[in-house]
Amino acid sequence: xxGVTQTPKFRILKIGQxxxxxxxxxxxxxxxxxxxxxxxxxxxxxxxSVGAGITxxxxxxxxxxxSRSTTEDFPLRLxxxxxxxxxxxxxxxxxxxxxxxNTIYFGEGSWLTVV
Amino acid sequence: AQTVTQSQPEMSVQEAExxxxxxxxxTSENNYxxxxxxQPPSRQMILVIRQEAYKQQNATENRFSVNFxxxxxxxxxxxxxxxLGDTAMYFCAFMSGNTGGFKTIFGxxxxxxxxx
Numbered sequence: 001x002x003g004v005t006q007t008p009k010f011r012i013l014k015i016g017q018x019x020x021x022x023x024x025x026x027x028x029x030x031x032x033x034x035x036x037x038x039x040x041x042x043x044x045x046x047x048x049s050v051g052a053g054i055t056x057x058x059x060x061x062x063x064x065x066x067s068r069s070t071t072e073d074f075p076l077r078l079x080x081x082x083x084x085x086x087x088x089x090x091x092x093x094x095x096x097x098x099x100x101x102n103t104i105y106f107g108e109g110s111w112l113t114v115v
Numbered sequence: 116a117q118t119v120t121q122s123q124p125e126m127s128v129q130e131a132e133x134x135x136x137x138x139x140x141x142t143s144e145n146n147y148x149x150x151x152x153x154q155p156p157s158r159q160m161i162l163v164i165r166q167e168a169y170k171q172q173n174a175t176e177n178r179f180s181v182n183f184x185x186x187x188x189x190x191x192x193x194x195x196x197x198x199l200g201d202t203a204m205y206f207c208a209f210m211s212g213n214t215g216g217f218k219t220i221f222g223x224x225x226x227x228x229x230x231x
Contacts, residue, residue: 018135020203035221037158041223041224042206042221042222042223042224043221044221045219045220061190088158090160092160092219094210094219097137103150103162103165104210104219105162106151106152106159106160107116108159109155109159109160110159
């Protein structure tokens with residue numbers, strides 16, 4: 001019963017490096033999301049996707065890119081990492097239909113530090 | 116645009132007592148969902164309770180219940196018989212029911228300490 005799986009769990013990046021946070025879900029959910037949570041703060045939406053091939057910006061998309069080539073996978077790409085991107089990143093998914101109750105399921109989070 | 120406000124940054128409660136966490140939201144929509152999530156020190160997000168806006172009856176899950184006041188746009192969480200394991204950050208969240216998108220908006224959170 002995997003649910004939403006994110007990798008890596010921890011990563012330290014140097015300023016200017018790039019990396020991809022992987023996210024996969026096995027619940028056949030249409031909707032997937034990337035959030036970031038800064039220390040002591042709530043979650044901010046970075047990007048979301050309503051289905052394969054469709055992505056859209058959230059509240060804080062600058063410095064990130066996403067793709068959704070399959071229903072299962074929704075990787076988040078950080079280009080030219082900056083200290084301001086030090087955060088905990090959460091991937092999440094939901095069925096997206098009112099009849100399904102729309103519970104959002106979260107991964108366990110990825111701790112990213114940019115030094 | 117929708118907003119979610121949690122006006123209590125921190126709260127504490129004695130073990131076995133009851134505590135209520137406040138949440139207000141702003142939306143012009145009629146169909147939506149409201150959630151309370153718990154985030155323990157492990158940082159994992161755990162769904163506590165969910166409320167559909169079209170349901171008048173308040174949701175209940177064991178020791179957790181909500182007071183949903185749709186006209187006042189208020190969605191408070193009551194925790195009865197508080198336990199040490201309830202110590203965590205609690206987030207109120209709003210999910211739009213419109214077909215234009217299902218983005219979930221989170222409040223800033225309330226840190227709850229349960230004291231022995």
